[in-house]
Amino acid sequence: MRFIIPSSKNKRYLSGCDWVISALDFMMKETTSAGNMSQVVIVMASAISPSELQKHLGRFISEFPVVNGSIGRDINICPYWKMPGKTEGKLNFTSHTCPDEGDLWAVLSTCANEPFKDDREHLAFHHVNTKSQKSCLAMSFDHRLLDARGAESFLGLFQQYLESNSGPAVSSGVALSGPAHLSEWMKKFLAGRNVNRKIIALSEHPLAALPVPDGKKKEFGYRLIRFDQQETQTIYENAYRTAGYLMESPYLLSVIMQAVDGLFEKRKAEQGSYLAAVSVDMRTSEDIKQELFFNHVSYLFFQAHRGIVNNRKELVHSIKMQMYDQIKSGVPRDIMEASHLTRIAPLSFFKKIIDGPLKGKIATFIFSHVSKNPLAPELMGAKIEDVFHMPRVPVPPGLGFFSNNFNGRLNLVISYLEGLMGDDEVDVLEKELTDRMLGRDK
Known part of the structure; x- marks a missing residue:
């Protein structure tokens, strides 16, 4: 008989995925300037009042202890x-003015690297007005509390709160309980065996990864690549011709692998295979309302030997076959069960797992793509022009790519640990990605 221990009103049992995210947070606090956190940025066409925004955010947040x-x-x-029974402490809210729009990216990058004040603070809001009368709302969030789509949906819920004029409780319908998963142990141990075999198989070939720089308290650098609607259409047409219908993620992953290969070639790095750790979120919009908080993504791993990387068609085929094989054999399910x-x-034990067969290398890079956006067209009367993410990716590898689609336009953000790459290398990587996305590399 299956036995489930229910959560109490003020207690939510953490899943295995939540615990892995917490372990990564522990590791990043040990080795970088802050924990496993990210930032979602909303860019608006006009300025909004920082005091009104702060007031509304404070009331909204009070619904969610x-x-x-x-x-x-x-x-x-x-x-x-x-x-806690009610929200505690003052809302972490800052407001900035950028006299020069060229300084905006530096301000957003600084906000993305700002650690939380203590272990009970998991959200921070940063408002920026520019000289050109545009504005931004950047929400930094702890990945232990929200995943990427959860963060976007949380801001979407804030929009609903504003539209309702602080009406019915917006927190109603948001699930805050979860099972303890203290049953079916044989199933979990078998899943663990399968995951261990997968890790050993991935470690059979030397893994290519950029050396993580020495020193602690390092921050992350970011580079945003924006594509307009026409360019985005070209990218999706290229993806359809190369990878097939609704296969933009394998196509984007192949382009990133080729661009990263160009970086390794320029460094004359030792030969090895590339390994991409990819997070996948299969939830519907209704699922996310029920699973707004904590972590609900699945993970897939894609390996490519350098011999096939320069052949786009062969590389895309390999990625698709690996995706099909992992789903068919239940790799995401096994990872969830084993976790x-x-x-x-203890949280510190996770590093020993990483230091096992993979010899301290989780992957060559991290990749995530969010194709659906839950946000309404306006925030406090200001038209939303763009939305993008600025994640602090796990170290190792300290290199990640996050793409999202907003209003028919594709954004791609490169996230990298300070000292991992020079500015000239990031420039080359940006150009490689842009040219390959748009088919200019032929």
């Missing part, structure tokens, strides 16, 4: 998210 939670461990050894076993260990 979960945002002030912290990690505890139950008597049954299962870790959980402890939620429940890691919760018995």
